[in-house]
Each structure stands twice: as structure tokens, then as C-alpha cells.
Amino acid sequence: MVLARNLRKTFLIILASLALSACASTSKQSGKMAGDVYTGTETVEFLATGVKDRVFFATNKTTLTTASRDTLRKQAAWMRKNSKITVSVEGHADERGTREYNLALGERRANAVKDYLMTYGISGNRISVISYGKERPVNSGSSPLAWSQNRRSVTVKAN
């Protein structure tokens, strides 16, 4: 009896781990994404130690995620510490949208970042924005992972 129960347990564990590995493999397939927002670090560069240069967006969205807001607070802190630095925020879209709409979307994404930096005390004079629409992807691929890496706003030192 005990053996049977143990066997059943093992069976359940195997089932559970199978289910888990299935999850793992699908998330591996699409890389590091939450929903369709990129959460990985492959393409990320750093403005200073611990200060990521970019945030990522969901398809057709300009909302800042919790992780994005965390990144931007660090950018703001870094800019407060280095008060002479000015930045340019580059807004980008993926290749799955019409060119003109994507230009507008990129501009909106860049401004979402600018607005957030300003609420953390950075003067708007220190932040310029530019939209590249879908013209400057970082990942050339035509895959959901590539697109998620390309939907981004990048803060670049301007001086």
C-alpha cells in the first residue's frame, strides 16, 4: 500500500515537473518576456554601474512597467548626481506596424520616459526626445523576442 502511495506521489511529481518543463521551454522559446514585454538584459547597456539605459514596451503600448519605472528612477538618481549631463531619449517601435504610426508611437514612448524622469526632479531642459519609429531595430530578427527587444526607449548621454 505504502509503495502504491509512494508510486502515486512519484507519478504526480513527474507530472508536475513535466508541466513545469513545458512552461520553461515555451518561455525559453520566446526569451525573457512578461506578456510581450522584454524583461531580459541581452541588449541592455549601462549609463553607469547599475543604471540601465533602456526600458521596454508591450505591442502598441507606451505604459511603463514596474521594472521600467525602477530603471528610470535609477536614471533620474544618476542624472541628479551628475547635474551637467543632458540626455536624449530615443523612442523605438517594432517592425510590425505601419511606418508613420510607428514614428508617432516612438515619440510617445520617448515622452513617457521623459515625463517620468521629470517627475523625479530632472528638468525637461536636460532631456530631448527623438523618435526613430521602426527605423533602428537592435535585433534584426522577425520573431516575437526580436520585436520585444526593439520596442524600447533608450536614454543616451547627449553631452
Add this chain to the structure above:
Amino acid sequence: MKKIILIIFYLFIFKSSAIALIEVDITRGNLDPLPVAVSPLYLEPGSKSIKQKDKNIKNVGEEISKVIEENFKRSGLFNPLKKDSFVQSPEIAHVKPRFEDWKLIKAQALVTGKVKVSEDKLRIEFRLWDVVAAKEMLALAFSTTPDNWRRVAHMISDKIYQRLTGEEGYFDTRIIYVSETGPKTQRLKKLAIMDQDGANIKYLTLGNELVLTPRFSPKNQLVTYLSYFRNLPRVYLLDIETGIQEVVGDFPGMTFAPRFSPDGKKIIMSFAKDGNSDIYTMNIDSRVVEKITDHSSIDTSPSYSPDGKYICFNSDRSGLQQIYVMRSDGTNVKRVTFGKGLYGTPVWSPRGDLIAFTKVRNGKFYIGVMRPDGSGERLLTENFYQEAPSWSPNGRVLIFYRETKSNEKGEGFSAKLWSIDLTGYNERLIETETDGSDPSWSSLLSK
């Protein structure tokens, strides 16, 4: 509405019975193109050869007939017959065709002509014959400079197209587009212009800055486009005759998505500031700027109706990209697309009866057309990625660009220009030296 249809109907009957015996119906997909024999144009004795770049054209008569044949073939409406089956010599055919001979090879229409080239002059005459009715349908003569021979070939094509279909042609036109080279992450883009058949490609910018979305003025040789000159994305105006370019208006932010008004006097475009894009117009002469839309959403891709009374545009005010129509003063905004999926790049037909658009649904991109009120949606072509339709001046053909999938190294990627008939038939690749995107069709050069 009924009245209008009747009038058109009567006109059609009147026209077809009064003039032509052979008629080409271009309102439906033409699966049975009209067999037409284009006889080489007879080169009159004493004609000079024409020097062109590295080529020396000895018999321009033959070359002209080839250009006409290619135009006909691409139109999908005509089937040019093989020349080796022609029995009559070009010279005699032009004077008096032996219709029985041409009937034998199943030609229904015959084009003949003769050409004389002197030092600084090219004189061409041509005739269009109805083989079945054994009648001359059209006879015209042109004089020009010898280096203009291709344009004359296009003008002849237009005249024949018009005579046989009852609609204005579109062969004597040019296409402006963006030439693309280099890796996907760092694409080099130049403005390029070519004849409608892909000949005479010229590059108008050097590629030092990113350029996008060039559009022809419907009235003259002006082009408006987006340039990232000095890393400031702004709408520019370029005179392709003089090469002079200037920024349009003094906007403290990105201007983009420009197009001309139908009278060529205004540029309509988007101006993006603080995360919001609205539509503005600027009068080219007076520089007076007017704000047309005022909404917290993205408003872009504006395009005027040919009478200038309405504007269709792209907005996400409903949450996602849809097409809207408003009066040209910005009032009476109405959403016209309610189908499943996203809609973008609306562009009003020069005939006024349709709006072409890009539709995105379930990961596929479609080029389609609909009536200006959004009814009667018809999708012409489906692909992995395609967008930005532009109308031929007669509103019968759409040109657009299509991109292919690529892997993470960018391998497999291409951007090409394509055309398709309004009927959804006759999809064709337009060959260009480099990759191309954002095509815009000019008006007829000679009117």
C-alpha cells in the same frame, strides 16, 4: 445615387457604340488580355543613331515598340504578340495593314508607326488599328529631342490605353521611393526617382541622413518627405528640377507623414510634441499653419479627398489604430473602419471613390480598398509585411512595398516595391537596383 449610375451607364453605351469596336473592360480582373500586335516603328532612312550613356541606339523604332509592349504587358490588360509571327514589314503595315494577316495571328489591335531621327529632333507618328473591324482608330504624331524617346513611348502607350479602355493612362509617370541598402539595424536610405517602368533611376539624396515617406505633388515637380537632417526629423520640400530643398514650417518638434493637398498649395502632416501627434496644414506660399485635429491620441497619415473637401487619417483615439474621415477644416470627425484588426495608411483615390489602406490582422498585413464611408471593404493582397499603398494617377493600380522575414542576423530580409490592380489581379514586382520602400506615384507628366 440611382440617377448617377444611370448617367454613367448611358455614357458608357453611348461611348462604346459611337467610337470603339474593341473595348477593354478594366473594371474587373482581366484574365483574358487583349491580343495586340506592336509592329516595330519603321525607322526612316537617313536617321541618326541616339547616344545614351554607354549605349548607342541604332534603331530607336524597335526600342520604342519594346517599351510600349512592356507597358502593355505590365498593365495586365493587353497581351503583346510575339514579333516573329509578324508578316508585314513595319513600313508597309504603317501605311496600309493587311488585316487578314494580322487576324491570322489573332491580333485584335495593331500598333504601327514610323520615326525619323535627325541631329536634334525626333519625329514619331503612330497609328492604332482595329484589326477585326479593319479600321484606323487613332493616329498621332510627336516631335521631341532624341534623348526623350522613352517618354514618347510612354505617351504613345497612354494614348492607346485611353483609346482602348476609355480611361486615362498612367505610363508617362514617375515613381519616387526610398532606396535601401545595408544591414537592417543600420539601413542606409536615399530618395530615388524612376520612370513608372523602373527605367532612369536617379538618386536624389546621398544617404547621409535617414529619409522616409516621399510624396509627389499632384500638380508639379515638388516632393515632400521626412528627413532626419542634423538628427531633427522634419518634413522637407524638394524641387526635383532644381534640387533645392527646404524645411517645411518652424515646428518645435517632429513633423512627419506629409502629403500635398490636391491643388498642390498646402502640405498636410503630423506634428508630434510631448507625446501627442496632431494633424496640421501649411500653405506653401504664405507659410500659414493651421491645426486641423486636436486630440490627445495619435493622429497621423492624413490624405485629402481629390476635391479637397475631406481628409482621411489614422488615429488611435478609440484605443487602437483605425481610419477616420473629417471635413478638411477638422470638423465632423467620423470613424469609418470597424472591421476586426488594425487599419493604417489611408490614401484617397484620385478618382475620389475609394480609400486604400493597410490592414493588420492576426499577424498578417493586407492592402485593401473601401468606400470613403468605410463600406465595401475589399482586401487585395495578404502578406507577412506590406504597407503604404499609393495610387496610379488614374486610380486603377496601387503601388506599395513589401518586406520579408529575417533571422537574427538579418538574413532573408528584403524590401521591394510591388504593384497590384484595383481588381486584386495582376500583382507585380517592380524591379529596382536596390531594395525599395515608401513608393509614391506622380501625376501624368504630360497633360
